[in-house]
Amino acid sequence: MSREVTLALDAMGGDFGPTVVVPAALEAVRTHADLNLILVGRKSELESALGAIKPGRSRIEIHHAEQVVGMDESPAAALRMKKDSSMRVAIDMVKDGRVHACVSAGNTGALLATARFVLKTLPGIDRPAICTTIPSLRGHTHMLDLGANLDSKAIHLLQFAVMGSELVSAVDDISSPKVALLNVGEEEIKGNEQVKQAAALLSASSLNYVGYAEGDSIYTGDHDVVVCDGFVGNVALKSSEGVARMIRQFIRDEFTRNAFTRLAGLIALPVIKGLGRRIDPRRYNGASLLGLSGIVVKSHGSADTFAFGHAIEIAMIEARKGVPDLIRARVGALTLPEEQAV
Amino acid sequence: MSREVTLALDAMGGDFGPTVVVPAALEAVRTHADLNLILVGRKSELESALGAIKPGRSRIEIHHAEQVVGMDESPAAALRMKKDSSMRVAIDMVKDGRVHACVSAGNTGALLATARFVLKTLPGIDRPAICTTIPSLRGHTHMLDLGANLDSKAIHLLQFAVMGSELVSAVDDISSPKVALLNVGEEEIKGNEQVKQAAALLSASSLNYVGYAEGDSIYTGDHDVVVCDGFVGNVALKSSEGVARMIRQFIRDEFTRNAFTRLAGLIALPVIKGLGRRIDPRRYNGASLLGLSGIVVKSHGSADTFAFGHAIEIAMIEARKGVPDLIRARVGALTLPEEQAV
Numbered sequence: 089m090s091r092e093v094t095l096a097l098d099a100m101g102g103d104f105g106p107t108v109v110v111p112a113a114l115e116a117v118r119t120h121a122d123l124n125l126i127l128v129g130r131k132s133e134l135e136s137a138l139g140a141i142k143p144g145r146s147r148i149e150i151h152h153a154e155q156v157v158g159m160d161e162s163p164a165a166a167l168r169m170k171k172d173s174s175m176r177v178a179i180d181m182v183k184d185g186r187v188h189a190c191v192s193a194g195n196t197g198a199l200l201a202t203a204r205f206v207l208k209t210l211p212g213i214d215r216p217a218i219c220t221t222i223p224s225l226r227g228h229t230h231m232l233d234l235g236a237n238l239d240s241k242a243i244h245l246l247q248f249a250v251m252g253s254e255l256v257s258a259v260d261d262i263s264s265p266k267v268a269l270l271n272v273g274e275e276e277i278k279g280n281e282q283v284k285q286a287a288a289l290l291s292a293s294s295l296n297y298v299g300y301a302e303g304d305s306i307y308t309g310d311h312d313v314v315v316c317d318g319f320v321g322n323v324a325l326k327s328s329e330g331v332a333r334m335i336r337q338f339i340r341d342e343f344t345r346n347a348f349t350r351l352a353g354l355i356a357l358p359v360i361k362g363l364g365r366r367i368d369p370r371r372y373n374g375a376s377l378l379g380l381s382g383i384v385v386k387s388h389g390s391a392d393t394f395a396f397g398h399a400i401e402i403a404m405i406e407a408r409k410g411v412p413d414l415i416r417a418r419v420g421a422l423t424l425p426e427e428q429a430v
Numbered sequence: 431m432s433r434e435v436t437l438a439l440d441a442m443g444g445d446f447g448p449t450v451v452v453p454a455a456l457e458a459v460r461t462h463a464d465l466n467l468i469l470v471g472r473k474s475e476l477e478s479a480l481g482a483i484k485p486g487r488s489r490i491e492i493h494h495a496e497q498v499v500g501m502d503e504s505p506a507a508a509l510r511m512k513k514d515s516s517m518r519v520a521i522d523m524v525k526d527g528r529v530h531a532c533v534s535a536g537n538t539g540a541l542l543a544t545a546r547f548v549l550k551t552l553p554g555i556d557r558p559a560i561c562t563t564i565p566s567l568r569g570h571t572h573m574l575d576l577g578a579n580l581d582s583k584a585i586h587l588l589q590f591a592v593m594g595s596e597l598v599s600a601v602d603d604i605s606s607p608k609v610a611l612l613n614v615g616e617e618e619i620k621g622n623e624q625v626k627q628a629a630a631l632l633s634a635s636s637l638n639y640v641g642y643a644e645g646d647s648i649y650t651g652d653h654d655v656v657v658c659d660g661f662v663g664n665v666a667l668k669s670s671e672g673v674a675r676m677i678r679q680f681i682r683d684e685f686t687r688n689a690f691t692r693l694a695g696l697i698a699l700p701v702i703k704g705l706g707r708r709i710d711p712r713r714y715n716g717a718s719l720l721g722l723s724g725i726v727v728k729s730h731g732s733a734d735t736f737a738f739g740h741a742i743e744i745a746m747i748e749a750r751k752g753v754p755d756l757i758r759a760r761v762g763a764l765t766l767p768e769e770q771a772v
Contacts, residue, residue, distance in 0.1 A: 225676055235614050238622040272577050272664040280580040280661055303668025307676040319622055320665050322614040323658070326645025327666040328673040334567055334649040335677050335709060342704045349701045356698040359691045362684045367677060 092122045093407045094187045095400065096178040099129035100156040102193025102389045102396075109193070110137040112396035117144030123404060126187060128153050129174040153177040157194050159389060163201035175199060179206045182382040188407035189383030191374075191399050193391055200236055203377055203384045210412060212419035213379040215240075217248045217318070218386065219255060220375040222325065223367060226309030230256050233315075234375065235322035242285035245269065245315055246293065247419070251378040252313035253295050254418050258409035259402075265312035268301035270320060282317065290315075293422065332367055374399030381412055434464045435749045436529045437742065438520040441471035442498040444535025444731045444738075451535070452479040454738035459486030465746060468529060470495050471516040495519040499536050501731060505543035517541060521548045524724040530749035531725030533716075533741050535733055542578055545719055545726045552754060554761035555721040557582075559590045559660070560728065561597060562717040564667065565709060568651025572598050572607075575657075576717065577664035584627035587611065587657055588635065589761070593720040594655035595637050596760050600751035601744075607654035610643035612662060624659065632657075635764065674709055716741030723754055 155173035219232035290297040343353030373395035387399035497515040561574035685695030715737035729741035
């Protein structure tokens with residue numbers, strides 16, 4: 089499937105701003121002949137970063153925005169004071185239908201608050217959720233929420249499940265994705281009240297709910313969507329990143345221990361690189377803010393050009409599939425027993 | 431420091447019962463001349479597992495207990511119906527002062543319920559917590575709670591912090607362990623109510639509270655104790671285990687891809703083994719049930735002899751240091767502003 093897609097990029101966001109976003113934009117238009125990009129940010133900076141004529145340059149437009157949302161700025165301050173920020177203007181373009189989606193590596197809290205204020209949540213969705221793919225033994229798994237909602241009720245977990253299921257169904261072409269609910273694995277402790285109630289709602293829904301997942305089964309690939317409260321999801325994801333980073337460091341340590349291990353490392357280098365590619369977090373960069381009436385993709389603040397390019401691809405796919413409309417339709421069809429709507 | 435320690439081992443618990451516990455017991459008495467063990471379980475099975483005279487055999491006693499708590503049995507059923515189980519009798523021995531501590535690889539829920547019922551929590555401690563060490567870039571970190579408490583209030587997080595701090599101070603000889611509170615790392619989302627209130631209590635306490643830790647900083651070694659709700663801790667720990675297992679599988683995959691990579695794997699084998707040792711979960715087996723008026727160490731249900739041996743060593747160290755008394759003293763000295771005691 090291919091049709092023209094236009095995206096707005098918050099060119100000033102993230103730790104590196106235009107120095108990452110502009111090269112990523114050039115690479116993306118070079119690779120995708122059907123992609124148009126609008127770089128939103130300070131015109132002079134963007135023009136000098138773009139430099140001389142390059143392939144696909146004609147499909148990149150610059151839209152000036154004077155302000156920049158700081159990485160530590162409070163969401164409320166950003167919302168009130170930064171109406172001409174690159175972040176806000178990029179989201180406004182989604183709202184106005186000028187672009188199909190936007191991508192930002194900016195401050196997560198401000199992005200969430202601004203996107204929610206400008207785009208609004210879809211009917212039947214109380215709160216947007218952050219969803220991303222994580223590697224698994226059999227490919228990847230989608231997980232949500234990853235930090236937008238810190239005290240989710242059961243009904244919110246159900247909404248996350250619907251959003252995640254529709255996303256996976258669209259982007260991975262799976263007709264009835266397996267949805268699991270993250271829970272503790274102790275034999276006799278069957279979860280807290282929120283999780284138990286959510287399990288009841290999910291069982292009664294038309295989703296392909298397969299039951300509880302323990303933390304370790306996130307990575308087995310047994311589930312297509314793993315649903316959890318944002319506090320839990322954020323901690324699980326970051327803990328996993330921490331372990332992966334520690335193991336990478338241990339591998340480096342072990343291979344640089346002495347002359348023999350250095351030689352072994354040299355010989356094993358292609359293999360180690362192969363491993364590195366499989367767990368390269370840049371290949372999983374790009375989290376979807378689901379539940380809004382528009383597509384917003386969050387890149388990691390420290391993303392490099394390669395990683396930001398991956399976030400652009402996610403926005404393209406969601407734009408082509410029209411993910412918000414799919415979620416809107418599914419939520420609309422969801423009938424909830426009144427007494428369970430806790 | 432060395433003085434005689436006597437431990438009761440639930441010899442029937444875990445996935446493998448005596449086939450793991452008995453060899454681990456023999457190895458432990460062989461290694462530690464000052465260790466006495468009481469194997470609790472079915473006498474005939476234990477006698478045949480012990481077999482002929484072996485070094486240290488005279489320091490292993492068998493105490494018959496007819497019943498066994500099943501790995502799926504409900505805590506309530508185990509508590510009511512299994513008063514002569516190997517698990518219960520081992521805990522009773524701690525209560526009666528016949529042993530300094532007990533170790534069980536049995537059903538976690540039943541072990542928690544039984545230990546709490548028999549031993550009671552220490553004055554000032556509402557609920558016991560599960561604490562274990564996890565590897566970090568600089569050694570290890572203690573983390574609690576890992577699943578005993580699924581809806582912890584701020585005051586419970588404070589109690590966990592006191593318990594964890596005293597444990598680390600005793601077993602790692604750190605005079606004022608750095609205590610961190612697990613939280614989400616989004617810039618502007620500063621945690622849920624429970625965590626914010628706990629941060630206030632911790633700041634006002636005499637503990638060396640260093641602030642919030644994000645999921646990934648569990649593994650950096652920056653903190654000695656990481657405190658969290660049991661639901662969150664359980665998910666974080668199991669997610670981490672899942673990632674580590676996935677990476678191990680990827681390493682195997684990459685080194686067995688073709689003839690060249692197999693050769694590289696052969697050459698790198700000592701290095702890979704070195705890595706394996708550093709992240710071997712068996713070296714971290716043995717979780718402490720803290721907050722009780724007695725020492726109970728939980729081994730993983732699927733632990734092998736080496737791993738169970740590690741749990742025995744943890745029980746020995748806690749027994750020598752008298753960890754429950756240290757916690758009792760510290761909790762007693764804790765003064766809480768009344769209005770903060772939420």
